[in-house]
Amino acid sequence: MKAMKNLYIKPWLYTVFAMVLVSSCTDVVDVELEDETPNLVIEGSLDWSIDENGTLDGSEQTITLSMSTPYFSQDEVTNVTGASVVVTNDSTGETYIFQDQNDGTYYTNTFEPVENQTFTLHVEYDGETYEGSDTFLPGSLIEYYGQSTMGGFDSDLIEINFYIQDDATLENFYLEKFYRHGDLLNSIETFSDEFVNGNLINDFYEISDDDDDDIEPLQPGDVVDIYLYSITENYFNYMMILLNQSEATGNPFASIPVALQGNCKNISGGKDAYGYFRTTQVHKITYTVL
Template identity: 35%
Template sequence: MKLYKIVIILLISLFTISCEDVVDVDLETAPPQLVVTASIQWRKGTLGNEQMIKLTTTTGYFNTTIPTVSGATVFITNSNNVIFNFIEIPNTGDYTCDTFIPVLDEAYVLTIILNGQTYTATETLKGVSSITSISQNNEGGFTGKEIEIKSFFNDPDNADNYYMFKFKSSILAIPSFDVFDDAFTQGNENFGLYINEDLKKGDVLDMTLYGISKRYFEYMRKLTAVAGSASGGPFATAPASVRGNIINTTDAKNFAYGYFNVSETDFKKYTVQ
């Protein structure tokens, strides 16, 4: 596990401080496994026909580049057996399609054929409400000194709904995610919340609201929990791997990481006041 390797490196560093011998660390690397990034997003106001799926593999702890996967056959099928082919941009691991047809509540099946192995996943395209308003509070957070941005939307009252907010600020390279359901807010106004003490006037925050399935909600909740546990110190329990909905129908033991998700989304760009 990654955290276990970090512990090994820290311990080795402590011992080598007091000696001059060079220690070669031979960390065992597991065979590479397929990693699928397949988030099909239909942004409101667009056709949603242009989509991309990325294929990579797991790699060694010390590797600084992520290996991409070429030569796969990738396609999505809808309930009417219409096939949407995803063609690779040569030698990139990026497979694109410009003929995809998004339909709310439609079931889609992803198929990936690679090296004699077939991987499949099924997901339903979930709709989402529009972001109606955005508010800013310059005295938010526990300290009262953090800028707090709320993005509001109205939850429908006729079904159980699951949501994900993606926040990407201009001051951070990595976006943050928040997943939640309407168990206590069904039929009422709801909001996504972003707090950052380093935000200042003129910074830009991109906000994307996703309608997601219950299964994807549970997957992302586990994934964010695992990511959070990595900050528990060098002697924290190593987090478990999180498996998605992608199944290897040829060899179940040779599983893939990642998730096939299909969502309607709404997007707003906000400039901090």
């Protein structure tokens, strides 16, 4: 499910190949790299949390704007201020204005989630206009959960088991996010119900020991947040590519990640923005390892 063919070779690999072919030479070959013109990056993730009673909470939402930087750049991210950010419910025409917080974020506390309706993001910045749309789909809940050492990859490690009841009447796509409190990064997975439609889906979260990155397996007392997002097929495909690019960077012979195009189009005729505008339902549980 997570397979992708990359198209470019990391620039430093040209030097490696040259050293292999002419190992007796001592000349250093410098490869000129073109710096890409900075491009607008839109992080528009509108997530509505849902509890066990099916109650949605999503009035407070934030969209982040920044400018891209070259792959090898050490510069900090440039936040974008002074933009106009509006989201519209395409069915009702109702608009939600996101207020500039002067730090690259744009905020509203009046958003209203409506299932099975499409929302469109409209951004105006530096004379350019960008638009992206996504549909808010009903989702599934994590029905119940616990821990064991029987269902994971390593019988010596603790894993958290959880169960999702898939809706047989819908073609569902999911994103899972796992965060152990104190860790630097999240873990993210995606999957569809293509082969498990309508079933009670059993999944688990396990952390393998990694001395190189100073990562330890789950231990008693660890607190883990598990998020289950219901997403559209388009966003599922986008995340599949993004995750494959991220995993490929761990291979010394992998390409540098290519600029991944999201759904935020420049309707002024210029370059499209990077990033993605999504509307998702999310169910979160927090589990303390015993």
